[in-house]
Amino acid sequence: MQILVQNSQLSDLDIIFQFYDLAVAYQKKVFNKHWQDFSKELVEIEIAEKRQYKILVDGAVACVFAVTFNDQLIWGDRDHDAIYIHRIVTHPDYRGLSFVKEIITWAKAYAAENQLKYIRMDTWADNEKLLAYYTSCGFDYVGISNMEKTEGLPKHYEGISLSLFEIKVG
Structure with missing residues (x-):
């Protein structure tokens, strides 16, 4: 089995949104919260800025995720020197592969x-x-962020509390 991480392309847009729909359906089944709709423009910008990724398994898209390099609204004063991982979605056919x-x-x-x-x-x-699960993957739990200002973030961030995780590199 060959696993490869690559930048997503505009031609992947439909697949990315299919994965988001699968994720929301799964979230609704297993939890009391779920993502709200993401804007197509947001994902297009991420693709153009090379911040939207896909994981291929033997050439098939198995997982998608996005990154950013600043996350001030969530991380506050700690927002520096980091890569932030967002919206990891694994296709149901590939769950369990530890993406x-x-x-x-x-x-x-x-x-x-x-x-x-x-x-x-x-x-x-x-x-x-x-x-x-995130701590079992090697992340350290570093606290909670209560979301008060969410302008510019997806709708599901309004009025929630987030657990924050990090791995120190090097």
Whole structure:
């Protein structure tokens, strides 16, 4: 099995949104919160800026994720020297292949090449199963961010609390 992390292309837009729809359906089944719609423009910008990625397994898209390099509204004063991972979605046919660990391996190399000190991510503060999973993947839990200002973030960030995770690189 060949696993490859690549930048997404505009031609992947439909697949990315199919994955988001699958993720929302899954979230509704297993948790009391779910993502709201993402704008096509947001994802197009991420693709143009080379911040939207896909994981291929033997040539097929198995997972998608996005990154950013600043996350002031979520991380506040700690927003520096980091790559932030967002919206990891694994296609149901590929669950169990530990793509978060694959993304961490990729992000460590990216961070080292770009002199970044942290790999960071967030999730709903009350999603115990996901919190345990992220720490089992090597992330340190570093606290909670209560979302008050959310202008510019997707709608599902309004009025929520997020658990924050990071891996110190190097």
